[in-house]
Amino acid sequence: MPLWECPVCHGTYRDPDPSGGVYFHACPPLSVPELLALDRAIVLGLAPELPAAYTRADLERVAFTRAIARPGARDENVRPIVRRIVFAPDPGLDLPVPPRVQDQPPRLNRGD
Numbered sequence: 001m002p003l004w005e006c007p008v009c010h011g012t013y014r015d016p017d018p019s020g021g022v023y024f025h026a027c028p029p030l031s032v033p034e035l036l037a038l039d040r041a042i043v044l045g046l047a048p049e050l051p052a053a054y055t056r057a058d059l060e061r062v063a064f065t066r067a068i069a070r071p072g073a074r075d076e077n078v079r080p081i082v083r084r085i086v087f088a089p090d091p092g093l094d095l096p097v098p099p100r101v102q103d104q105p106p107r108l109n110r111g112d
Contacts, residue, residue: 003110008072012110024076025107029067035059046071074107 001014009027017023035043036056044050046069047062062068 005108005110006074007106007108008074009070026075026077027070027073030063030070032056032059032063034070035063035068042071
């Protein structure tokens with residue numbers, strides 16, 4: 001069971017997991033310490049509802065109210081796209097369409 005690292009959030013995980021199941025990684029939202037470490041302009045771009053002179057309390061309020069997405073976050077979970085097919089035998093039948101390939105950096109193999 002190789003150990004993998006996400007190049008975006010640096011989370012590590014085993015795939016397959018110890019029970020043999022397949023793991024599909026999704027980066028978590030940014031935490032308050034991560035937001036505090038970012039440049040103010042970046043934080044204000046990610047959370048425009050913050051005042052320009054925000055404090056840690058303001059960050060905590062926003063971070064606990066909604067998830068602040070991590071820039072470049074990976075999401076390996078497959079979400080099928082459903083499109084209305086008008087030429088199908090049953091007009092208007094909704095059929096799944098293969099998901100688009102996501103442009104994401106490859107995960108890093110950290111060994112066993």
